Amino acid sequence: MLRRSFVSRALVLGFICAAAHVPSRARAADSFITVASTTSTEQSGLFSYLLPLFRTASGIDVRVVAVGTGQALAIGARGDADALLVHDRQGEDKFVAEGHGIDRCDVMYNDFVLIGPKSDPAGIRGEKDAKEALRKIAAAKAPFASRGDDSGTHRLEMRLWKAAGVDVAPAAAIWRRETGSGMGPTLNLAAGVDAYVLADRATWANFKNRQNLEILSDGDPGLLNRYGGILVNPATHPHVKAAEARRWHEWLTSEEGRKAIAGFRVNGEQVFFLETAPAH
Amino acid sequence: MDDIAQAFHFALKLILEGDRELFETVKLSIIVSLSASIIAFLIGAPAGAVLATQTFRARPAMLVSLNALLGLPSVVIGLFVYLLLSRSGPLGFLGFLFTPQAMILAQIILTLPIIAVMSYRATETYWADYRDTFVIFGASRLRAVATLISAARGALVTVFLAAFGRAIAEVGAIMMVGGNIRGFTRTMTTTIALQTSRGELALALGLGLVLMGLTLAISAAAFFLNRRMSDY
Incomplete structure (x- = not known):
């Protein structure tokens, strides 16, 4: 008797859970797509702002998985997303060339900024040449926080170091620390140890735990940050929702979608720009 | 110190304002x-009792493996389930990746070893007491397992809570x-991780306080349920 009551209670609890689960599944629209994107687009609040507009226009729900660009491309290559919105042109072209994706299109851009402590020990404040700023940081052996996670930001940083002629092999650059994590955790670390850090403007605009950090160098054309949309190739991955994903791309590049992107603000600041808009 | 005071403020505000998104997040x-x-309990508790009552050749190896699995990092389980459910993986056809079902599966794998090992420990002591009685009355193995689970139910509630605590606190998988x-x-937990990465540290800790309140309530409910059951 005792045992029966115990087991039946457990079962009843289980059924309550299962029942509670049903509405949450039914609530989601029948038609949805999964988009793998970057943490910057998600954390800036852009998707929270765009997706309801797209749902109204199309009736399609978009489920955003926000990860680094490297991981987003890997998710796409495994067929686990229907579309991508990422920022690493070389990686994107490779993804398309390998047959994983189709219809790559420019969606929007912003820029990267070099952030550091107000005291600026390397003296990069106002430096317009990003490579020169990095050389100064290396010369001063000032702490620099790197993503180290194969994200779009990390890939750009590595290209910049190479162009600047600085050897950042761990043995040669002990002042450079790889966090191996997202933009936010890396900014948190930089804020904690007064390190320099490369970040995209949208994530920075949203970041609250700034402590002594501020933007010290920006405006180098090499710091342009282009976001590209790609559809996962239905020929390679037959299960993808090709029609709905195409609808998403069409909307993003339509007059309505472009207006929506251009109208998005973070604390009154525009952080994503359209390709045809004049650079700031 | 300011941040911690602010976290309490956020926690109170979130609860009092009855934020809809917070409610949905808590519910999920x-x-x-x-x-x-x-689910893990319904599998793991009988499995633990079987391990306590039956002696078979593979038992020591199973116990050692289960104990080792207790230390498995949740992110490794996450990776395993990801590769399992990925469209390019063996169970990709289910379309479970990036759904609550996938999360449940990962947490079943996470909690199963905890439940099995702790149920084994909980029933083992009773088995020492009851063993001779079972043998004398010639009770079936099934009957023995059922009786042990019933006898150890107080300890098993703790086992269940430990597993639930591990599951609800987990973020990597x-x-x-x-x-x-x-x-x-x-x-x-994923909201807390997200808000931390946005530098909203006080808000993140505030959410953590709400989560703590929640587990406290569940643990209290289980405590009273357990006491009422013991009164039979």
């Missing part, structure tokens, strides 16, 4: 972790297989 956390720990999709697979 509970549904996922409760479903996972109940569900982040990976759920994708932290807003309004769909975003739970309390």
Whole structure:
């Protein structure tokens, strides 16, 4: 008797859970797509702002998985997303060339900024040449926080170091620390140890735990940050929702979608720009 | 210190304002972790009792493996379930990746070893007491397992709570297989991770306080349920 009551209670609890689960599944629209994107687009609040507009226009729900660009491309290559919105042109072209994706299109851009402590020990404040700023940081052996996670930001940083002629092999650059994590955790670390850090403007605009950090160098054309949309190739991955994903791309590049992107603000600041808009 | 005071302020504000998104997030956390720990319990508790009552050749190896699995990092389980459920993986056809179902599966794997090992320990002591009686009356193995589970039910409630606690506190596995999709697979812990990475440290800790309050309530409920059951 005792045992029966115990087991039946457990079962009843289980059924309550299962029942509670049903509405949450039914609530989601029948038609949805999964988009793998970057943490910057998600954390800036852009998707929270765009997706309801797209749902109204199309009736399609978009489920955003926000990860680094490297991981987003890997998710796409495994067929686990229907579309991508990422920022690493070389990686994107490779993804398309390998047959994983189709219809790559420019969606929007912003820029990267070099952030550091107000005291600026390397003296990069106002430096317009990003490579020169990095050389100064290396010369001063000032702490620099790197993503180290194969994200779009990390890939750009590595290209910049190479162009600047600085050897950042761990043995040669002990002042450079790889966090191996997202933009936010890396900014948190930089804020904690007064390190320099490369970040995209949208994530920075949203970041609250700034402590002594501020933007010290920006405006180098090499710091342009282009976001590209790609559809996962239905020929390679037959299960993808090709029609709905195409609808998403069409909307993003339509007059309505472009207006929506251009109208998005973070604390009154525009952080994503359209390709045809004049650079700031 | 300011941040910590502010965290309490955020926690109170979130609860008092009855934020809808917070409510949905809390609901999903509970549904996922409760479903996972109940399913794992229904498998793991009898398995633990069987291990306590039966002696077979593979038993020591199984016990050692189960104990080792207790230390498995949740992110490794997440990775395993991800590769299992990925469209390119063996169970990809289910389309479970980035859904609550995937999160439940990951947490079942996470909690199963805890439940099995602790149930084994809980029933083992009773087995020492009852063993001779069972033998004298010639009780079947099934009967022995059932009686042991019933006798150890007080300890088993603790086992269940430990498993549930591990599940609801976990972030690595569900982040990976759920994708932290807003309004769909975003739970309390993934929200806390997200807000931390946005530098909203006080808000993140505030959410943590809400989560603590929640587990406290569930543990209290289980405590009273257990006491009422012991009164029979």
